[in-house]
Amino acid sequence: MSKYHVAVDVGGTFTDVFVFDEKTGKIHVTKTSSTPSNPEKGMMDGIAKAKLTGDQIAMFSHGTTVGTNALIERKLPKAALVTTKGFRDVTEIRRGTKLDLWDAYNDVAEPYIKRRDRFEVTERVDFSGNIMTEVNEAEVRELARVLKRRQVESIAICFMNAYVNGDNEKLVKEMLQEEMPDVYICTSSETLPEIFEHERMSTTIVNAVLGPTISKYIKVLEKEMKGIGYQGDILVLHSGGGVMTSETVPRYAARLASSGIAAGAIASKHIANMCGFKNAIGLDMGGTSTDISLMYDNDLRVTKDWYIEYGYPIGFPSIEILTIGAGGGSLSWIDEGGSLRNGPQSAGAVPGPACYQRGGTEPTNSDANVVLGRLGTKLLDGQMTLDKEAAIKAIEKTVASKLDYNVYEAADAIIKVANANMCDALRLISVRRGYDPRDFALVAFGGAGALHGAELAKEMEIPHVIVPAHPGVAAAMGCLLVDVRHDVTKTYLANIADIQKDDLEKEFIEMEKEAIALLEEEGIEPENMNLIRYVDMRYVGQWRTLSVTVDRPLQSLENAVERFHQEHEREFAFRDEETGIEIYGLRVEAIGTVTKPEFNKEEPSGTLEEAWKETREVYFEESGGFIETAVYDRTKIPVLSEFSGPAIIDQLDSTVVVPPYCTVKVDEYRNIIMSFAAKEEGQKEADITVPTLAN
Numbered sequence: 001m002s003k004y005h006v007a008v009d010v011g012g013t014f015t016d017v018f019v020f021d022e023k024t025g026k027i028h029v030t031k032t033s034s035t036p037s038n039p040e041k042g043m044m045d046g047i048a049k050a051k052l053t054g055d056q057i058a059m060f061s062h063g064t065t066v067g068t069n070a071l072i073e074r075k076l077p078k079a080a081l082v083t084t085k086g087f088r089d090v091t092e093i094r095r096g097t098k099l100d101l102w103d104a105y106n107d108v109a110e111p112y113i114k115r116r117d118r119f120e121v122t123e124r125v126d127f128s129g130n131i132m133t134e135v136n137e138a139e140v141r142e143l144a145r146v147l148k149r150r151q152v153e154s155i156a157i158c159f160m161n162a163y164v165n166g167d168n169e170k171l172v173k174e175m176l177q178e179e180m181p182d183v184y185i186c187t188s189s190e191t192l193p194e195i196f197e198h199e200r201m202s203t204t205i206v207n208a209v210l211g212p213t214i215s216k217y218i219k220v221l222e223k224e225m226k227g228i229g230y231q232g233d234i235l236v237l238h239s240g241g242g243v244m245t246s247e248t249v250p251r252y253a254a255r256l257a258s259s260g261i262a263a264g265a266i267a268s269k270h271i272a273n274m275c276g277f278k279n280a281i282g283l284d285m286g287g288t289s290t291d292i293s294l295m296y297d298n299d300l301r302v303t304k305d306w307y308i309e310y311g312y313p314i315g316f317p318s319i320e321i322l323t324i325g326a327g328g329g330s331l332s333w334i335d336e337g338g339s340l341r342n343g344p345q346s347a348g349a350v351p352g353p354a355c356y357q358r359g360g361t362e363p364t365n366s367d368a369n370v371v372l373g374r375l376g377t378k379l380l381d382g383q384m385t386l387d388k389e390a391a392i393k394a395i396e397k398t399v400a401s402k403l404d405y406n407v408y409e410a411a412d413a414i415i416k417v418a419n420a421n422m423c424d425a426l427r428l429i430s431v432r433r434g435y436d437p438r439d440f441a442l443v444a445f446g447g448a449g450a451l452h453g454a455e456l457a458k459e460m461e462i463p464h465v466i467v468p469a470h471p472g473v474a475a476a477m478g479c480l481l482v483d484v485r486h487d488v489t490k491t492y493l494a495n496i497a498d499i500q501k502d503d504l505e506k507e508f509i510e511m512e513k514e515a516i517a518l519l520e521e522e523g524i525e526p527e528n529m530n531l532i533r534y535v536d537m538r539y540v541g542q543w544r545t546l547s548v549t550v551d552r553p554l555q556s557l558e559n560a561v562e563r564f565h566q567e568h569e570r571e572f573a574f575r576d577e578e579t580g581i582e583i584y585g586l587r588v589e590a591i592g593t594v595t596k597p598e599f600n601k602e603e604p605s606g607t608l609e610e611a612w613k614e615t616r617e618v619y620f621e622e623s624g625g626f627i628e629t630a631v632y633d634r635t636k637i638p639v640l641s642e643f644s645g646p647a648i649i650d651q652l653d654s655t656v657v658v659p660p661y662c663t664v665k666v667d668e669y670r671n672i673i674m675s676f677a678a679k680e681e682g683q684k685e686a687d688i689t690v691p692t693l694a695n
Helices: 039-049 066-073 137-149 167-179 197-227 249-274 365-371 388-403 407-429 449-460 471-478 501-521 558-572
Strands: 004-010 014-021 027-033 057-063 079-084 118-121 131-133 154-158 184-187 234-237 243-245 280-285 290-296 321-324 330-334 340-346 441-445 464-467 484-495 529-539 546-550 581-592 612-620 625-633 642-644 647-650 655-658 662-666 672-676
Touching (some): 014 039, 027 039, 027 471, 057 471, 118 137, 137 167, 167 184, 197 234, 234 249, 249 280, 249 290, 249 441, 321 407, 330 407, 340 407, 388 407, 441 471, 449 655, 449 672, 501 529, 546 558
Parallel strands (some): 057 234, 079 154, 280 441, 441 464, 625 647
Antiparallel strands (some): 004 014, 280 290, 464 672, 484 581, 529 546, 529 581, 612 625, 647 655
């Protein structure tokens, strides 16, 4: 009876549900309001709204913000750190930096574990892994007594040089587990066996403070899903762009710190590939924030330098995603110098934008879009009504009156500032990384992405904008397009001139045994396992590293060296073949492929005229103000249609703004591809004409 693949993305404002019928290939989407205090309720409400029972669900996958929110809101269990004597304050000293070096009043957030809960024990391992000082059992047993008295719920163990020899950590964990069997305990040698004590300790601490929270959340969700008759695995998306089953999630809880936003990057890659693009920038703009990712030559950028709060890095490989406070609910305000600002504060789900009629009185991007006619007064197929007058009052009071603008000029200014913030972020992830935006397509999705995508692309000279068939729930769709994935890492320091190929091959073989064990634990069959090897390399004397793939089995390192030179030149604008190269670390990416949906192509049916809903006045600066603009029902636009802007395209989960001088093509998967007419040298934009193409 099971035939539906269900994916859920829990956002700050809405919970998105994407349902794929594996027998017919049809797609059904729905949205419900998120319930931050009880996230599983929003998911269950969405499944109920989709009219599904558990026995109809063949696969269930989801991205969650539970870990992210717990860290931001500091709703964490009572936790303790056990470390080597003399290193109690590593997590507080950090790297001695802060986000704004010149702001003396802008302090880094407090450590996740307070100093009074950080304990030292006598032990020592040298740089090569030799145990210099054995663990004192009596000292550890006494420590356990203190931790029990303090009612600690979670313990992070991080000893110096444990990345080369974790025996002391393992011994202390066993002792503490004997004394405190119900307490969550993780060690740095199990969590992240890599050099650099701060990064390793920080990751282990994050894993420890999230472990009990994630475990409790998963247990509640499993109970709720079993209650409606679902008997399969609950798959949870993690930061690396893969999924884990509920069995392994608690062990690697820190990987869920950016669970939800990784789904959008996965969806962006898939959508771009469907449309024939190998280079794409993903723009996932929701109600609270905008997440930006980059795919080059079909590969998403991966980073190990990320965090939820600055100063506390998480060392697990993660899809590189740049998040800024720019969403539909971002608040507009005037700073002390009289300048207009946008975000990062957000109206959130409650009270929401002024036009939502839920008590919000401050102007947001959504309010500005309503006032300018870009956003209609009916959302979610009429299920939600927006109050345009309330939006006008909010903008007039907070922005227009203070800048001596009329309300429409103020609304346009709000959109311009929001777009400028997003363009800055787009430049950071592209131009600053050595990529030319003109070589990319922009995939605009999320509830608000399609409202702003075309204008951002125009500013960045990105030639094409792709809006997927279901932009508002694209991140949820991304949860269905991923495989089970684990990363096994190891620090390996050596000059490449001194490395024997066979020695490196032995290291990889041992790491692959661990990777295969993790996939077997997830229930992956051998024929569905895929192992990819990476080597982290750098020029001798540098600290910045680049990760490049190597052969399996390893034939030689020459190809890897050449790839390193090429990547270094692209990223940092120079290569130096005279300087030696050293290997810094090894990584095995273990992928267990799972069944993924194959979306149907559609045949043309109906006419563009039948998709027309109405005409309304919409503000476009390039046209000098308000102009009569056709509004279309996206579900009725036939595939293979081509037409020109200006136009507004409405659907259940989003609104697409097609500015003047822009053409639209609808492909067989119902993706909208917007393109800009080429501007010849010396030609003014007002002189450009875009032909209206036949339906």
